[in-house]
Amino acid sequence: MKSGNALLSSYGTTIFEVMSRLSEEHGAINLGQGFPDDRGPADVLQTAADALLTGWNQYPSMMGTPELRQALAAHYGRFYGLGIDWKTETMVTSGATEALTACLLGLINPGDEVVLFQPMYDSYLPIVRLAGGVPRFVSLKSPDWSFSRADLEAAFSPRTKLVLINDPLNPAAKVFDRAELELISEFVQRHDALAVCDEVYEHLVFDGRRHIPLMSLPGMRDRCLKIGSAGKTFSLTGWKVGYVTAAPHLLQPVAKAHQFLTFTTPPNLQAAVAYGLGKEEGYFTGLAAGLQAKRDRLSAGLASVGFDVLPSAGTYFVAADISRFGFDGDDQAFCRWLVAEAKVAAIPVSAFFVENAPTNVVRFCFSKKDEVLDTAIDRLRNRFVSS
Secondary structure (H helix, E strand, O other): OOOOOHHHHOOOOOHHHHHHHHHHHHOOEEOOOOOOOOOOOHHHHHHHHHHHHHOOOOOOOOOOOHHHHHHHHHHHHHHHOOOOOHHHHEEEEOOHHHHHHHHHHHHOOOOOEEEEEEOOOOOHHHHHHHOOOEEEEEEOEOOOOEOOHHHHHHHOOOOEEEEEEEOOEOOOOEOOOHHHHHHHHHHHHHOOOEEEEEOOOOOOEOOOOOOOOHHHOOOOOOOEEEEEEHHHHOOOHHHOOEEEEEOHHHHHHHHHHHOOOOOOOOHHHHHHHHHHHOOOHHHHHHHHHHHHHHHHHHHHHHHHHOOEEOOOOEOOEEEEEOHHHOOOOOHHHHHHHHHHHOOEEOEEHHHHOOOOOOOOEEEEEOOOOHHHHHHHHHHHHHHHOOO
8 A cells, every 4th residue: 555645654653642642641740842821812712702603604804804914014113113004914823733734845945955944843844845845954052052153054945045044033032132143144145045033922932032933034025924822922823823924026936835725714712812912012012921920930949850951032931941850861851850750841852953062951831820830840849859
C-alpha cells in the first residue's frame, strides 16, 4: 500500500501532544502546552454569543468581515501609529497558524531560502519545507537568546526570499529590542527580502517594554507581513481567529493561498474580536500586568526549588536551566522524568531546534490560575527539596 506524505510523516507527533498525553497518564499538572485556564473577557464572550443568535451565520467574505478588518486597522493605528488600509491590507484567517501557512505557501517558490531563528515554534519548519523553501538557521544563544551580525551574515544569501521572526518569541520568552530589529531590517533590505512577522504575543510583554512591530521600522512597511492572534490577545485560544496585515502586493498572493485553506472564519467570532480590539487601553495593559505577576510567581517558585530561571520578557512562558540538578540525561529525558516523578509537565527547549540545540533548558507555562501554579511548585518542592 502506498504511504502518505513523506515530509509530514517524518515529523511524528508534536512534543506538545506527547507531553500532554504523558501529563494525563500520570495525573500531572500540565505546564507544557501554552494556553490560559480562564474563560477570557466576559464582554467579548457575550458579544460572540449575541452575534451567533442575532447575526449573520452564512459565509462571510473570504478576506474577513469589514467590521473586523476596520477594527484591526484602527487598532494598529492606535497602538503602533501604522496607517493601514483595511480594504487592501488586512485579511482574517482561522488562527495565526493558518495565517502563517498562507503567507509561506503564497510567497515561497521551490528553492527559495528562508531564514529561521531557533528555538522556533514547531510548525515553522514543516510549512517552509512543504512550500519548497530551503531553511537557513540563526541559533539564538541562552541565557539572553542573543545573536550577532556574523550569525546573520552566515544565514542570509542572494537566494534569501524571506525571514520568519517570532517576536515576542515562543519558547524563549525573548522580546527583540530595537537594535536587534534594526539589524534584521538591514539584512532584509540589503538582500531585497521579505519578513513574515509572527507577533501573536504583541500585547503580552512585561516590565514596561513596548512591542515594536518590524513593520514600523524605516524601509520595512512594504516588506513585512504582520500576523496577529485574537486567541492570545483575549485568552481565547480555541477560537482560532488570526489576521495578516501587509501591503497589497504582498497580501494578494497570501489571499490566494488562504482561499484554498480555510477560506473563511466564523462570523460571530469575528464580530466579538472586532469589539475586543476596540477595548480601552487599560484592558491590554491589565492583561500584560496580570501575566507578569504570574511569571513572577512561577519564577520565584522555580528558583526556590533550585532551577536557574532565565529572563522572560513576554509570552506565556519562562525557561529554566536544569544543569545544577546534575540530572543524568538531556532536557527531553528530564521532562519525561519530571512528569512521572514530580507530576508536573514541562517542555524540553531542544524540541524547538534543528541544530545546535541546548540540552539543559526546559519551558514552563505560567498562564494558569495561581492555585495551579502554587500546587505545581509544591509538587516540585516535594520532589527536589524534601527528597
